[in-house]
Amino acid sequence: MWYNGLLDLSVMQLVLVTLVMTHITIVSVTLYLHRHSAHNSLDLNPVLKHFFRFWLWFTTAQNTKEWTAIHRKHHAKCETKEDPHSPVVMGIKKVFWQGAELYAESATPETLERYGQRTPEDWLERRVYTPHKELGIVFLAVMNLALFGVNGIWIWAIQMMWVPFWAAGVINGVGHWFGYRNYECADNARNISPIGFLVGGEELHNNHHTYPNSSKLSRRWFEIDIGWGYIRLFQLFGLAKPKGYRPIAHCVPGKQDVDVETVQAIANNRFDIMRQYRKRVMEPVLRQQKTLMDDEIRPRYRKLKQLLSREVTLIKPREKEQLETVLENYAALRQIYEKSLELQALWRQRGLKPQEKLQALMAWCKEAEASGIRYLEEFAEHLRAYSLRPSA
Ligand SMILES: [Zn+2]
Ligand SMILES: [Zn+2]
Incomplete structure (x- = not known):
């Protein structure tokens, strides 16, 4: 007999739980790492901010300073040899399939020093999140096994692949390769789909490269940025303050x-x-x-x-x-x-x-x-x- 865990859920329930957990991870990446940390286009309530930081450590082993620095460098050196993940320079296959490896390779001390300013350096970061980067996902595996039994293993595997696939592969690769362009920004960024849901609104990558300081990624009436929806919701409760999204001309x-x-x-x-x-x-x-x-x-x-x-x-x-x-x-x-x-x-x-x-x-x-x-x-x-x- 399989061990079904403390919750003993049906397959449908397990799929649903997995989708909800990976969605929270995506929201953490787009709101906390991307819009707040890398671009400073969003202020977050300290508790909510810490929840996102914790959740990323727990479910992805992603470090705030590393992600922020590599992403800022991507904007600064876009589609050049120094861009950490340009499909125009490296080819779409490499960025699509090895997106996560490219992140790890680019996290050099020089890059972190130059582009990693204004990222957390508190006690938890110095003592836990940075030196014990992988501990979070070990705890996650234990939690999955306890709650979902043997099924926790495939749930964990999906959680480990979710961000490398959707963010590093799809957005960094396809987002600079295939899709429509609202604006002729100076790099090859494209909007993959007008509905930004699966990757939290990051699908609207051409809009983002054109207006990198805007916390809102949708621009046209038919475009949906689910991340912006969450920002508005958090704002309603005083937990978030978006910046840079108002019209710049009239x-x-x-x-x-x-x-x-x-x-x-x-x-x-x-x-x-x-x-x-x-x-x-x-x-x-x-x-x-x-x-x-x-x-x-x-x-x-x-x-x-x-x-x-x-x-x-x-x-x-x-x-x-x-x-x-x-x-x-x-x-x-x-x-x-x-x-x-x-x-x-x-x-x-x-x-x-x-x-x-x-x-x-x-x-x-x-x-x-x-x-x-x-x-x-x-x-x-x-x-x-x-x-x-x-x-x-
Ligand atoms: Zn980009
Ligand atoms: Zn960006």
Whole structure:
């Protein structure tokens, strides 16, 4: 006879218990390690914070300083040789299957020293969590065996694989490889799915890399970040305080004048501005041009659509050539592409004084309004309405 443990649960109940426990682990990773510790975009009540820290030690053997340092380094060195886990550099297979090993390899003393600032160094950390990292998961195994009997073994195995698979493999691997991009951030981050539930909202990785200081990872009306749901719930009880999620620019209806604040608001909101430029200018002009395209170019329409709005540093040399060939033949496309680069120069060009930026934006709007391309004219009018403050 199998020993069924103190709780003697049915298989369905065991599956449910496993899913609940692994979900708590995922919530601890996204809220505590990621949003609170690595990005400081969320304040947590000390008791709740400690619960998460304890739970991660108990169920994953994950150390706060190590995780935080490696993750901060990932943002700082994204898609370069120094990125601890870039599928663009190392290949998707390596990051997907060996994500957890990559973490262990990257936790060098230099990385911990440089990127591991502002992480716990209290008595418990120094005496228990750090020196006895693996003790938690040993206790977990004992608890599983006592509560669930022999079934506790497979539950434990799933718990050990959950974070390495979902966070290290899926988010760090697939999240920089496959999915949709709301924003053209400077790295290859992608939103894997608009519903962020299984991995606590981390699925919305393109949004996160674009706005790393926001505690909210969803951006569009159809996107769901379950982690944000928990933050709001904890906030209701005074246990959490989110940061960095409020709008950084406002559209004031009827505003016509371009001023220094307009420039600032546009620069703050640059990723969203470029997304809007894609939707409001590039896509409609491209649709118009499609009818004029010859048989050689039309099959590459989708690719062309992507390239026109792709972050310039991510365009490969061969793609650049393809793009150039098309732009040579279609004047309207060249015009909207050049206007897009000029607009980006507002925040890309270093050393420009606020007044110079203002002049540049005013000139941009004037030229756009005289371009004869209706969508571009309307976009210039839309830009004028931007302000740092909402309308009174
Ligand atoms: Zn990433
Ligand atoms: Zn991050």
